[in-house]
Amino acid sequence: MIVGSQKPIEEIIATTCDYKRLLVIGCGACVTVCFAGGERETEALASGLRLAMKHKKIKAEIEVEMNVRQCEWEFIEPLADKVEAADAVLSTACGVGVQFLAERFPEKRILPALNTSFMGGPTEQGVWLENCGGCGNCILASTGGICPIARCAKTMLNGPCGGSQNGKCEVSKDIDCAWQLIYDRLKSQGLLQLMTDYTPPKDWTPARDGGQRKIVREDLKIPND
Amino acid sequence: MTEESNLEKVLKSGKFAVTAELGPPKNGDAKVVREKAKQLKGAADAVNITDCQTAIVRMSSIAAGVIAMEEGIEPVIQMTCRDRNRIAIQSDLLGAWGLGARNLLCLTGDHQKFGNHPQSKNVFDLDSMQLLDLARNLRDAKKFQCGEEIEGEEPRFFIGAAENPFADPFEYRAPRLAKKLAAGAQFIQTQIVYNMDKFTKWMEAVRQLGLDKKIYILPGVTPLKSAGMARYMQKNVPGLDVPDEYIERLKGADDQQKEGINIAVDIINQVRGIEGVAGVHVMAIEWESAVPTIVERAGLR
Ligand code: SF4
Ligand code: SF4
Numbered sequence A: 001m002i003v004g005s006q007k008p009i010e011e012i013i014a015t016t017c018d019y020k021r022l023l024v025i026g027c028g029a030c031v032t033v034c035f036a037g038g039e040r041e042t043e044a045l046a047s048g049l050r051l052a053m054k055h056k057k058i059k060a061e062i063e064v065e066m067n068v069r070q071c072e073w074e075f076i077e078p079l080a081d082k083v084e085a086a087d088a089v090l091s092t093a094c095g096v097g098v099q100f101l102a103e104r105f106p107e108k109r110i111l112p113a114l115n116t117s118f119m120g121g122p123t124e125q126g127v128w129l130e131n132c133g134g135c136g137n138c139i140l141a142s143t144g145g146i147c148p149i150a151r152c153a154k155t156m157l158n159g160p161c162g163g164s165q166n167g168k169c170e171v172s173k174d175i176d177c178a179w180q181l182i183y184d185r186l187k188s189q190g191l192l193q194l195m196t197d198y199t200p201p202k203d204w205t206p207a208r209d210g211g212q213r214k215i216v217r218e219d220l221k222i223p224n225d
Numbered sequence B: 001m002t003e004e005s006n007l008e009k010v011l012k013s014g015k016f017a018v019t020a021e022l023g024p025p026k027n028g029d030a031k032v033v034r035e036k037a038k039q040l041k042g043a044a045d046a047v048n049i050t051d052c053q054t055a056i057v058r059m060s061s062i063a064a065g066v067i068a069m070e071e072g073i074e075p076v077i078q079m080t081c082r083d084r085n086r087i088a089i090q091s092d093l094l095g096a097w098g099l100g101a102r103n104l105l106c107l108t109g110d111h112q113k114f115g116n117h118p119q120s121k122n123v124f125d126l127d128s129m130q131l132l133d134l135a136r137n138l139r140d141a142k143k144f145q146c147g148e149e150i151e152g153e154e155p156r157f158f159i160g161a162a163e164n165p166f167a168d169p170f171e172y173r174a175p176r177l178a179k180k181l182a183a184g185a186q187f188i189q190t191q192i193v194y195n196m197d198k199f200t201k202w203m204e205a206v207r208q209l210g211l212d213k214k215i216y217i218l219p220g221v222t223p224l225k226s227a228g229m230a231r232y233m234q235k236n237v238p239g240l241d242v243p244d245e246y247i248e249r250l251k252g253a254d255d256q257q258k259e260g261i262n263i264a265v266d267i268i269n270q271v272r273g274i275e276g277v278a279g280v281h282v283m284a285i286e287w288e289s290a291v292p293t294i295v296e297r298a299g300l301r
Helices: A011-014 A040-054 A071-085 A095-104 A178-188 B005-011 B030-039 B062-068 B086-100 B128-141 B170-185 B196-208 B227-236 B244-252 B256-270 B290-297
Strands: A002-006 A019-025 A060-069 A088-091 A109-112 A112-124 A127-132 A173-177 B016-021 B046-050 B074-079 B103-107 B158-163 B187-192 B216-221 B279-282
Touching: A011 A040, A011 A088, A011 A109, A019 A040, A019 A071, A040 A060, A040 B128, A060 A071, A088 A095, A095 A109, A095 A112, A109 A112, A109 A178, A173 A178, B005 B016, B016 B030, B016 B216, B030 B062, B030 B290, B046 B062, B062 B074, B062 B086, B074 B086, B086 B128, B128 B158, B128 B170, B158 B170, B170 B196, B196 B216, B196 B256, B216 B256, B227 B244, B244 B256, B256 B279, B256 B290, B279 B290
Parallel strands: A019 A060, A019 A088, A088 A109, B016 B046, B016 B279, B046 B074, B074 B103, B103 B158, B158 B187, B187 B216, B216 B279
Antiparallel strands: A002 A112, A112 A127
């Protein structure tokens, strides 16, 4: 899932305090699961903002709406009237949801309440870790199901760098060395040969460097005749 | 065989080689490079010119290497993957060759977190293994990384790499050397050796794979300037394992710098006795003037 966390409240106040009628829209998908922009967090954020406005003696109406998924038009559409009536919209969805709102309501100020961080998942209560960097050409088959693109600080593709120590990355004692994990996994599977084989430079064209990426599925497209 | 590098000639001749290291200044003053070069001249067969080591902005390794050459030093240009993509790397390699550099050391590079611009975006388009392969292909296949032919003069570097025998997973470190050899490395300079047991074990594994016959191995030696520095390294540089014995020796000495040099000479004598060691890489960090003494005292000059 997409994992994010709420921006500091001061930053949110600074971007929203000029608007009399503010609509805060939460999202029922990933950000609900990671406790950043679900109903509870969105309501709590709205209450916090109301208090802050009162404190600043600013008269503002702050309303909350939820939708199933902010990253699909059909779930945004039912909110159209409310959005039109507001001066600005604060979205507690991920960066995708914010952009979908902004695209659907181009004349409206659409503001992000979250810092969207990565694609990953929870590993224990209250802890989320990154797993995938969306490189567009998955190599997990040769790395024991552990991604060195997202999880190695240097995106090494040919084994650990010289900084790997006691299972940790040279960057921080709090970060596991992805290549130590890969080594252990491949060893246990009897596949260490994969780390002896040379991996050539990665073709980054399917990755982040070519402008907005697009996937087209002709089989799913609706014919327009 | 590239034959244009003095370092390569020395290593091929079977003579115990000495490389040293020159850290370019954190400014644009060529005099600093000249001064350090003068101190190192004659003490080493070639001198590594570091590439923004520990991710701190310094004069470029190629520029400093050219200045060092003017002082009669043969440089080993260090090239990291941290700050350049494959386009910039190849461009710099063409330039370094054109300016007369003949040795290249291919590194992944320290993470920018350790330097003075931790907010920067890193590149790591390639890793050290891929950089080795790239440099070799420029030379032997006369091809750029994309496969395009080089028309005209190709860079024909004598190619080296680094290895850290003290990093983890330890059992992978000798196979990793084999991988570097296969990717194009002709010589290897290691992380600083203080932990002789581990280094000896690593060399055993290296010999078992027959690598010592195919690649020149130069263990890293760094003189400890003071007990304080030794303790700092022991505490803060993971894997370096500076033994307490050295710290005690430094503490007990009237002249700690002198004792630091004594220890370095001892280490050189020890690694020299290990089968498969082809030379030493003496890194006197911001203490270039110590190198001639160490080399002389170790009987290498
Ligand atoms: S290899 Fe690429 S696609 Fe696969 S998990 Fe890593 S970043 Fe994601
Ligand atoms: S220590 Fe491990 S995770 Fe960190 S940069 Fe090196 S190989 Fe990657």
